[in-house]
Amino acid sequence: MPPSKNGFVLLVVNIFSLVSGDGVSVTGSDPADKRTQSPSLSPATTKSASDSFVPLSLLSSFAEDPDMSDYCSELLGVFGQRYVAHVNCLVPAARPVKVCQNCFSSYGGLVSVYSNISTELGPGNVSCRDNLLRMDRLMLVYLLYSNSLDVWTKSKCQHCVTDKFQGLTNSTLYFMAILNQTLTCFEKYKQGNHSEICKNCNSSYKGLNELYSRMEKNQSLCIDIEDAMNMTRRLWSTDFNCYVPHKETVPIIAVSSFMLFLPIIFYLSSFLHSEQKKRKLIHPKRAKSYSSLMNIQDKLN
């Protein structure tokens, strides 16, 4: 019998002793106390806590959900174990993020038991879906599972883990190997002058950056890789104060210096243009005045 049922039965016992008003404090919730101090309960209560006993007949029909087969409560127990295992894996993997690397197999276990609950038929064609997943408003099993699914999709772990949760993808393993090289280089030259790191690790760091941007284009990043790169970049530029010109900065500098020269080019060209116009305008005027001058001279002559 799963622990949840026992918990429910104990709760019923506590409520019962409260209602019967025999003055027993229910806050000290040691179940052994309750059993000795509630004489109205059946003799079955003297058995060990793991055994079930029969409380009030009305409540007993309630405590044992008739729709809940042994098969389904077994599945629920397996779900609980795997959920706990997965959460125990996730929490220590929060910082630095290793959620995908460390927890893909515990997540795979959870997914398989959930799909067993939601789709598979058990013995006698029993499906536990209606029973475990949507019998009440809370839908706790579904809620817990969908939170884990949320963590998984937000982390984009499916990009780093092979189908069926068998292992990490080759590109992830390759990135981790290159990352290890870079970090090992950092480690080697960390003592003393940081400019040593900038000089000796620049090719390794550059290679890592290039691999990362290739993977970015390839849609093969997950949070583990993003976070590792983020931390490495921060180490490089903030902690070690190193600098490697990114490939993207070169065209940016070219474009922005072109933009800077645009006004100068504009004024220069408009100046030259107007000069040219002036000359063109002056020329016929001069010719005209010259001819009129000639006319005057003609008249004078």
Ligand SMILES: *[C@@H]1O[C@H](CO)[C@@H](O)[C@H](O)[C@H]1NC(C)=O
């Ligand atoms: C579903 O769970 C039952 C009970 O644990 C197990 O016998 C069965 O093999 C599982 N099926 C799958 C497909 O995991």
Ligand SMILES: *[C@@H]1O[C@H](CO)[C@@H](O)[C@H](O)[C@H]1NC(C)=O
């Ligand atoms: C379960 O269902 C399948 C098809 O839906 C049927 O062939 C089989 O006989 C059923 N088994 C039992 C034990 O009812």
Ligand SMILES: *[C@@H]1O[C@H](CO)[C@@H](O)[C@H](O)[C@H]1NC(C)=O
């Ligand atoms: C990943 O690498 C392993 C061993 O290096 C190789 O056997 C496997 O085919 C590779 N998988 C892919 C998808 O490239």
Ligand SMILES: *[C@@H]1O[C@H](CO)[C@@H](O)[C@H](O)[C@H]1NC(C)=O
């Ligand atoms: C790199 O890998 C080696 C062997 O696989 C390991 O001993 C070392 O701790 C790793 N270094 C880092 C910084 O992860």
Ligand SMILES: *[C@@H]1O[C@H](CO)[C@@H](O)[C@H](O)[C@H]1NC(C)=O
């Ligand atoms: C680090 O080394 C460079 C030359 O390699 C030198 O100019 C600088 O002063 C050194 N800095 C420290 C803190 O030793």
Ligand SMILES: *[C@@H]1O[C@H](CO)[C@@H](O)[C@H](O)[C@H]1NC(C)=O
């Ligand atoms: C790394 O830095 C050294 C010294 O600053 C330089 O000679 C070398 O070309 C750099 N390598 C790369 C790949 O940028």
Ligand SMILES: *[C@@H]1O[C@H](CO)[C@@H](O)[C@H](O)[C@H]1NC(C)=O
């Ligand atoms: C990008 O994807 C292609 C094909 O899907 C693959 O061959 C290549 O190895 C991937 N590159 C990286 C860096 O993952």
Ligand SMILES: *[C@@H]1O[C@H](CO)[C@@H](O)[C@H](O)[C@H]1NC(C)=O
């Ligand atoms: C990288 O680190 C900064 C904080 O330094 C954080 O705000 C940002 O979300 C991180 N990026 C990723 C992809 O994790």
